[in-house]
Amino acid sequence: MNRAEKAAIQLQAVAVLRMLKQSRTYDELASLTGLPAGDLNRYVNGHVLPGVERAREVVGGVGHDELARELHARIRVDSEGYVDNSGVVFDQSFLDLVAPIAADTFEFETPDVVLTAATDGITLAAAMASYFGARLAYAKKSKETAVEEFIEARQRLQSGIELTYYLPASAIDANDMVLVVDDLIRSGETQELLLDIAASANADVGGVFALIAVGEEGVSRARELTDAPVGALTQLEP
Missing domain, CATH: 3.40.50.2020 (Rossmann fold)
Structure with missing residues (x-):
């Protein structure tokens, strides 16, 4: 993985964390991700980027599950099954x-x-x-x-x-x-x-x-x- 690819996955992880933070406290986000609240605060506020392996875990694990939940919450299905x-x-x-x-x-x-x-x-x-x-x-x-x-x-x-x-x-x-x-x-x-x-x-x-x-x-x-x-x-x- 070159430097640009590393930076891309790190920035993607930050974007996911910022989306999740919109409806959660840092303690709730820590419980969800398994990451320290202090580290999450620094990531979300742009003071530091997560390491590549940690970023992969956020994007590939927490990110998928929570985006799926967010997507599901935004969907409306009517009585005839139209989405x-x-x-x-x-x-x-x-x-x-x-x-x-x-x-x-x-x-x-x-x-x-x-x-x-x-x-x-x-x-x-x-x-x-x-x-x-x-x-x-x-x-x-x-x-x-x-x-x-x-x-x-x-x-x-x-x-x-x-x-x-x-x-x-x-x-x-x-x-x-x-x-x-x-x-x-x-x-x-x-x-x-x-x-x-x-x-x-x-x-x-x-x-x-x-x-x-x-x-x-x-x-x-x-x-x-x-x-x-x-x-x-x-x-x-x-």
Whole structure:
């Protein structure tokens, strides 16, 4: 690990601790993390950075669990099972915390492109792309007027509706490593379409990630379609 990578993980740990501190005292934060309250005070207030190993523990352990709880607390599900995650997908600072923790938890291959579907997945994809230093690409249900060549993926849904996504062909190159992300995975139909786009571009898939999994169906379906890691930050009952 070079100096820049060490600094990045240390700063990520500080960002996680500052998020956790918003709703906790230092004693409560110490109980949660197992770290001394005095050290936490110095980290949160920017007086000193945690060591690399301690930073890894915060990002990979405490960070994942507490971000999942925070995410779950922001989700609203109505009586018909529709998920309102606007309290998350509109909070870019929260999504910026999710990216390194997702990368550390699921050990995705470092992507050249982060691919999502318009529109709710775009803010998460932007955070993931920024973290990895990758390009951002998003497929849409309509063609851009000025673009001449597209990659298309089409599927007939269980409801009988045919869904088609279009991505400008220049967005992904052959042999690019692609990370597929979305805000929510339920049936896995959208993820299958995105994986089809990656396959049509002769790209490799480094992982599939969603903020929220509703039930097991979508995650299981994605795992059948790729050998890459598949995961979600939190899961809801269908």
